[in-house]
Amino acid sequence: MPSPARHRSLAALQRDCRVCRACAEAGFPIASAPVFEGRAGQRALLIGQAPGAVEGVEGRPWRGRAGCTLRRWLDLDEDSFSRRFYCTSVTRCYPGKSPSGRGDRLPSSREAELCRAWLDAELRLLRPRLVVTVGGLAARRLLGLERLSGHVGERLSLGAAVAIPLPHPSGASAWTNDPANRERLERATALIHAELHRLGA
Numbered sequence: 001m002p003s004p005a006r007h008r009s010l011a012a013l014q015r016d017c018r019v020c021r022a023c024a025e026a027g028f029p030i031a032s033a034p035v036f037e038g039r040a041g042q043r044a045l046l047i048g049q050a051p052g053a054v055e056g057v058e059g060r061p062w063r064g065r066a067g068c069t070l071r072r073w074l075d076l077d078e079d080s081f082s083r084r085f086y087c088t089s090v091t092r093c094y095p096g097k098s099p100s101g102r103g104d105r106l107p108s109s110r111e112a113e114l115c116r117a118w119l120d121a122e123l124r125l126l127r128p129r130l131v132v133t134v135g136g137l138a139a140r141r142l143l144g145l146e147r148l149s150g151h152v153g154e155r156l157s158l159g160a161a162v163a164i165p166l167p168h169p170s171g172a173s174a175w176t177n178d179p180a181n182r183e184r185l186e187r188a189t190a191l192i193h194a195e196l197h198r199l200g201a
Contacts, residue, residue, distance in 0.1 A: 004121035010040045013121050022114045023093060029105075032056030032094035034118075038086025038126075043199050045128035045161075046085040047119070049137040049168065050107050056094030061087040069169035070134065073189055084196055085132070088122055090141050091115045103172055112141055123159075130195045131161045135168030149175070153187030164191050 001020070007013040014036070023030050035051040037060055054064035062070060062081070071081050091107040092115055098105045131142065139145040143156055143163055156163040166188055167175050175181050 004117040007121055007125070010122070010125045013118070013125060017092065017118050020092065020118070023091070023111050026110065026114060028108070028111055029096050030093040031096040033059065034092035035059055035061055035094070036088040036092060037061050037082065038088070040126070042084075042086040042126065043128050044085050044130040044132070044196060045122070045126060046087050046132045046134065047138045047142060048087070048089040048134045050089050050091045050104070051094045052104055053094060053097075061089065065171055066169045069171070070166075073166070073169065073185065074192065075189070086122070086126060086128070088119060090119070090138050092118065103170075107137070112137075116141075128161050129199055130192070131158045131163045132192060133163065133165045135166075135170075139165045149181065149184075152181070153184035153191070155191050162195050164188055164195070166192075 001016050004013060004016070007016070017034050017036065020034055031053075032051060032055070035055050048061065051061060052064045052066060055061055061067070071078065074081065076084065091111045095105040095107050095111070097103075133139045133142050136148045139148045139151070142158060143165060145151050145165065148165055148167065151165050152167055154165070156165065167173065167181070167185065176185060
């Protein structure tokens with residue numbers, strides 16, 4: 001399989017990414033094929049942690065409960081969400097359940113490294129003007145943020161793109177129970193809508 005860095009079209013990159021088995025061949029217990037969705041020309045890129053169980057089965061990102069929450073935060077229906085955002089993640093395959101039995105397994109640093117070339121190639125080919133990271137893992141890997149909370153509601157940058165971090169919309173998280181955090185989230189979603197408007201999305 002060609003290195004992602006060698007791809008000259010998004011269609012070719014997506015074709016090869018869909019059959020990537022690097023993490024499985026490295027011995028990680030992944031539980032789906034790669035999951036992502038989008039098309040050339042989209043200038044807003046949304047990057048999550050990893051697909052969940054529903055996404056792994058359906059082969060489309062943000063199809064489960066967390067996706068419903070994320071779209072509610074953004075006040076977008078499914079069609080509007082898909083039109084605006086190219087959706088990808090730090091790791092592409094559903095990592096399976098946590099060994100503890102609670103929630104999904106957090107992808108390892110090695111898995112993130114194995115997937116990084118795909119993400120770098122997407123950034124190179126799409127040249128997004130808006131990058132939205134969802135959750136702490138994506139914020140650390142893409143924006144270098146050690147602690148996400150204090151940066152929600154801020155307008156950051158990633159190269160030439162505006163970068164806006166969001167918390168993870170997991171039902172297991174109590175982050176939005178804090179009124180101050182809800183205000184941060186409202187500022188973040190307002191910034192996202194302002195940037196989408198500026199892009200004509």
